[in-house]
Structure formats: structure tokens, C-alpha cells
Amino acid sequence: MLNFASKASSQMFRVATWNIENAFDTLHDDGKDDVYSVLMPLLNQRGIKFSTSVIPTKLNTTGYLTTDQVRQIYNAGNKIMCHSKSHKNLKNEATTYEERYEEIIGGKQMLADMGFVVDTMVYPNGSYDDEVIELTKSFYKYGI
Numbered sequence: 001m002l003n004f005a006s007k008a009s010s011q012m013f014r015v016a017t018w019n020i021e022n023a024f025d026t027l028h029d030d031g032k033d034d035v036y037s038v039l040m041p042l043l044n045q046r047g048i049k050f051s052t053s054v055i056p057t058k059l060n061t062t063g064y065l066t067t068d069q070v071r072q073i074y075n076a077g078n079k080i081m082c083h084s085k086s087h088k089n090l091k092n093e094a095t096t097y098e099e100r101y102e103e104i105i106g107g108k109q110m111l112a113d114m115g116f117v118v119d120t121m122v123y124p125n126g127s128y129d130d131e132v133i134e135l136t137k138s139f140y141k142y143g144i
Contacts, residue, residue: 030053030058030064030083031054031070032063032064033065033069035052035065036069040072040073040078052073052078053122054081054083054111055083055085055087057110071114071116074116079120081120081144082122082140083124084121085102085104085107086103086107088124089125089127090103092127097131100135104121104135104136105135119140120141120142120143121139121140121144122144
């Protein structure tokens with residue numbers, strides 16, 4: 001049984017207890033650097049794979065993952081998800097079709113250009129509407 005709580009970079013990982021081996025659910029998002037420094041080592045020790053969402057335009061900036069760290073996470077068999085190109089709220093900030101397209105598809109394209117296969121879009125702030133869903137369905141397998 002695994003039971004832990006970890007706090008890093010002002011984000012709290014879920015306090016969790018599992019009786020299932022090699023299963024983990026994380027909603028840690030934004031591609032903060034603690035995914036690499038805290039979460040990945042903890043789970044690697046136990047042979048557990050995980051998913052994390054990144055914001056491509058924030059990679060290689062202070063407090064966020066570097067491209068090399070994302071590559072190491074990805075190459076270790078973990079899933080990388082897109083959290084939009086720049087984390088704009090898709091209902092209130094990116095309001096035109098063009099802006100939404102750039103956030104949703106532009107983010108996926110940036111990650112693809114870095115060599116990552118991404119099939120999941122994580123909506124910034126959990127914000128979406130019918131148009132956002134339709135755009136997402138056109139380019140991703142999942143939208144959450």
C-alpha cells in the first residue's frame with residue numbers, strides 16, 4: 001500500500017492511498033518543474049507511469065519544465081498532454097475561432113515539432129464550450 005502527500009511549488013499533489021499496484025492518477029498540470037524533480041522520481045521508484053499536461057510556450061522558463069525534462073518524462077513511458085499553447089481561458093480570453101484554433105491546435109503542433117505525440121487536450125481552467133469541444137475533437141483523441 002502506498003500512502004503519501006507531497007507539496008511542491010505551491011501545488012498540492014493529491015493525498016492518496018492505493019492498494020492497486022502500478023496505477024496512478026494525477027491532475028498536476030501547467031508543466032511546473034516539480035513534476036520532474038518530485039513526482040517523477042517518486043513514481044519511478046515504484047515503476048508507476050503517469051500523465052502530465054504542459055503549456056508549450058512556458059517550457060524552458062523559470063518554474064516550468066525544460067524541453068529536455070519533458071523529453072525524459074516522455075521517453076520514460078509517461079504521457080504528455082497539451083494544456084493549450086499559452087494557457088488562455090478558452091471561454092473568456094480566447095474568444096474568436098482563430099484564437100481558439102491557435103491555442104488548441106498551435107499547442108499540439110508545438111509539442112509535435114519537439115517530437116511528442118499528444119492525443120489529449122487539457123482545458124485551461126476547465127473552461128470550454130461547444131466550439132472548443134468541436135475543435136478539440138478534430139485534432140485530439142481526448143479533451144479533459
